[in-house]
Amino acid sequence: MKRARQNFLTKNLFNREFNVIPFKNSKLNHIKRIVSFLIVILIAASCKTVPITGRKTLNFIPDSQVLPMAFAQYDGFLRENSLSKDAVKTQQIKDIGNRISKAVDRFMRANEMTEEANSYRWEFNLVEDETMNAWCMPGGKVVFYTGILPICANKDGIAAVMGHEIAHAFAKHGQERMSQGVAAQLGGMAVALGTANKSEEARQIWNIAYGVGSQLGMLKYSRVHENEADKLGMVFMIMAGYQPREAVNVWIRMSQLGGSQPPEFLSTHPSNQSRIKTLTDYIPEATRLAKKFNAQMLAQ
Numbered sequence: 286m287k288r289a290r291q292n293f294l295t296k297n298l299f300n301r302e303f304n305v306i307p308f309k310n311s312k313l314n315h316i317k318r319i320v321s322f323l324i325v326i327l328i329a330a331s332c333k334t335v336p337i338t339g340r341k342t343l344n345f346i347p348d349s350q351v352l353p354m355a356f357a358q359y360d361g362f363l364r365e366n367s368l369s370k371d372a373v374k375t376q377q378i379k380d381i382g383n384r385i386s387k388a389v390d391r392f393m394r395a396n397e398m399t400e401e402a403n404s405y406r407w408e409f410n411l412v413e414d415e416t417m418n419a420w421c422m423p424g425g426k427v428v429f430y431t432g433i434l435p436i437c438a439n440k441d442g443i444a445a446v447m448g449h450e451i452a453h454a455f456a457k458h459g460q461e462r463m464s465q466g467v468a469a470q471l472g473g474m475a476v477a478l479g480t481a482n483k484s485e486e487a488r489q490i491w492n493i494a495y496g497v498g499s500q501l502g503m504l505k506y507s508r509v510h511e512n513e514a515d516k517l518g519m520v521f522m523i524m525a526g527y528q529p530r531e532a533v534n535v536w537i538r539m540s541q542l543g544g545s546q547p548p549e550f551l552s553t554h555p556s557n558q559s560r561i562k563t564l565t566d567y568i569p570e571a572t573r574l575a576k577k578f579n580a581q582m583l584a585q
């Protein structure tokens with residue numbers, strides 16, 4: 286459903302961008318060939334590696350372009366939504382966010398990502414909304430919805446979700462999705478993003494890429510991205526001093542909610558059961574990595 290909507294959107298943008306230009310066919314074909322060639326070059330030059338997991342990704346949308354947009358989108362979201370009036374819960378979200386972001390920041394500075402660390406503007410807010418959702422935009426802009434707090438249940442559960450969402454931003458999953466969309470559509474999305482970042486279309490692309498509008502924001506990405514965020518998130522939460530077992534318990538509670546879940550092979554997301562197993566199996570490795578990174582930072 287979401288994929289269909291995204292295709293529809295990007296197709297529309299693509300058609301719109303190219304239909305309004307009254308080129309003759311031959312000239313249009315020539316331009317298409319040049320654009321295709323440039324995109325191949327761009328893709329070759331845009332292969333990056335996700336720190337810690339070492340996964341190769343495609344990302345040619347630079348932070349310098351995305352971060353100012355993320356900060357503006359975040360401020361806009363906060364203006365249009367109500368912050369929780371529960372001061373205690375709000376402070377808990379901010380405290381846990383600060384602890385995990387400090388661990389991520391220290392990791393970046395110890396691993397030649399100082400420029401990136403400097404560009405982050407960490408912020409943590411709790412909005413009054415019963416949707417079971419949380420997300421982190423590029424540059425460290427986090428929102429928790431009150432609806433996800435029962436699943437989190439305690440500070441370690443909040444840290445598990447916080448670590449997971451921050452990991453999506455850290456690994457630049459949204460930019461990777463945008464890059465894939467751009468590559469697939471020969472620049473239609475890039476044109477839209479570059480020229481009309483206040484338009485409704487750009488806002489929708491943004492929301493799709495970052496899961497802002499989705500029910501169950503934690504299930505918004507592909508299996509690969511979810512698994513990677515689960516693993517990175519667990520490393521970050523341990524670095525910040527939280528109990529990784531609670532990441533498993535969050536998904537046990539999620540599975541106990543019931544509701545119909547599609548079989549995993551039909552879904553782009555890992556099933557709750559496979560997620561519980563992956564997280565459980567990863568606790569020793571995440572603990573080893575967290576200890577290593579914390580020691581590395583102390584040595585500096």
Ligand SMILES: [Zn+2]
Nearest residue numbers: 503504511514
């Ligand atoms: Zn996720």
